[in-house]
Amino acid sequence: MRLKASGPEQLQEWGKLIKALLEKRGAVPIGETSVLSRSLHTIEPKRPGIINVLLGADAGQVFYQRSRPGEILHLDIFHSLGHVDHRRVAKRIKEMLADEVLKAYVADFPLLDYTDLQTGTGGGRLSGSLTYGQKESLRRAHTNHVHIATMIPPALWGSLVPLVSIVEEEIMGQGYQLRKVDGIACQQGQDKQAVDMSAYSSHSDSLLKGNEQEGRTGDYCPVDREEQLQAALQLAEKVMNPRELKEILAPLSREQGRSPAAYSEDQQGLLHRLQAEGLVRAKRGQLYLTEKGQRLKAFLESHFAELEYHFRKLLRKVPLEVGAGRGRGTREQGGWEGGYWKRAHPLKEGEILGELAVPESLLAASKRWQLGAGRESLALQREDLHCLEPKKSQTLNICLLIDASASMAGERMRSAKYLAQHLLLATRDRVAVIVFQEREARLVVPFTRNVARVQQGLLEIKPYGLTPLSLGLQYALSYMERATKRSRSLLFLITDGIPTVSRNTSEPAQDALTVAADIARRGLYLGCIGLAPNRVFLEELVQRGRGTLYIINELEGKTLAQIVHRERSRIQLH
Helix, strand or coil, X not given: CCCCCCCHHHHHHHHHHHHHHHHHHCEEEECCCEEEECEEEEEECCEEEEEEEEEEEEHHHHHHCCCCCCCCEEEEEEECCCCCCHHXXXXXXXXXXXXXXXXXXXXXXXXXXXXXXXXXCEEEECCCCCCECCCHXXXXXXXXXXXXXXXXXXXXXXXXXXXXXXXXXXXXXCCCCECCCCEEEEECCCCHHHCCCHHHCCCCCCCCCCCCCCCCCCCCCCCCHHHHHHHHHHHHHHHCCHHHHHHHHCCCCCCCCECHHHCCHHHHHHHHHHHHCCCEEEECCEEEECHHHHHHHHHHHHHHHHHHHHXXXXXXXXXXCCCCXXXXXXXXXXXXXXXEEEEEEECCCCCCCCEECHHHHHHHHHHHHHCCCCCCCCCCCHHHCEEEEEEECCCCEEEEEEECCHHHCCHHHHHHHHHHHXXXXXXXXXXXXXXXXXXXXXXXXXXXXCHHHHHHHHHCCCCCCCCCHHHHHHHHHHHHHHHCCCCCEEEEEECCCCCCCCCCCCCHHHHHHHHHHHHHHCCCEEEEEEEHHHHHHHHHHHHHCCCEEEEECCCCHHHHHHHHHHHHHHHHHC
């Protein structure tokens, strides 16, 4: 049963008791399943219920390389062997801190920022991405307990009691049993240098690490270059790419401010992200870099080429497959192996069998048996055999027709931009980008294989205005007929709405349907990704254009990439 404080006074009493016992004994049990100390904890296989507390091995110094001992509290909550989901544990702790009594008790202290979590599935800072702690040896070492390290001040130690209670409740909610601590053995004289921590070494986003600014709260910069690189990569992925991140930070400094009005609406959304990450602060209507932001800006300037290289590696990853679309979209049998499309054909007379097409061969044999031929033997006959013929995947011309109206600002536009970069890096295709907004359509990236050219063009896209879909479709059709010279091409429309600007008539929707029919007559492959509220119109659009429609809940970068890869596969099989 969850233990809740009746009021701030009870939390204060719990805190005083923990402090007194910790000072006296060096370790404190909280309930029956957990141990709290400022030191390392170990378990001997012969005595699994006894927790050894190594008083000579300070947790802050060993885990976080802090220079002063006694600053980090180490809390372990024990359970049966298993992989407790660390994200669910973190979520429950955050919900606990929303309690009015605890909120008043903790006051303004950023407890989530200065508390780390680790379980058998991973961990990290409670206020962070929780994508760290993935090293196999580290996860394996935490399959029997939830590890928490924190730097909360002694006046707030009472909050640890309900924290243990909520974690215990979540462990049981995930189907694991709590393990009772039979005893605590405090051992003197264990030197921190004698402790093997190789299994625990891992990159993290912790703010508990020791550095030259130890003892300060607020901005923290990883001292390890690799960690700084990972932090910059994660931020660049959230924004769009390192180039845009660098452009946004360029006019800012700690001393010189800039008005938010100087940025576009889309960039203002990114600035909110930077503020949430503690990189930018607002003061008297101006935006300034924090110390953390200044360090990131310096890192970008000195390691930009390396950061772009790693970012491109991330973009090259092909997402997992998704379900089929709606519309014409027929599928042929085939598979992807090592960069080759495999077609199956019956083994010809005199042909040497190469790679056997097992499903097709069994299907042929099944049909023969059903017709009564060769029933005396169920073995495969030569006439049943099919073999696979390799066919190299062809290079395509992919034109992304992107809705750049006002409603696409923010995550939706960033997802579309992610798709353009991903296709260029994950395939050998040429990519072009056309946008339509307000009362115009324009080419922002001509067909190219140049990544820098694509990224520069994407920076020019600023969502605003209405949705002139018919203008966009007509512009794309005319451009592709000029630029592709009948080579295999795919036009992919990405939109979150329906047409709101007419072209030849007073009906915007009818104008778009007319152009879609023209696209079908010209034999151009048309794909469309849209949102559920616009299904009826988009289904009619792809029917007129003899295309394929994918309806999704939200425009997300990896989902868009999955869909376009599916359409590439379909075209290459025809």
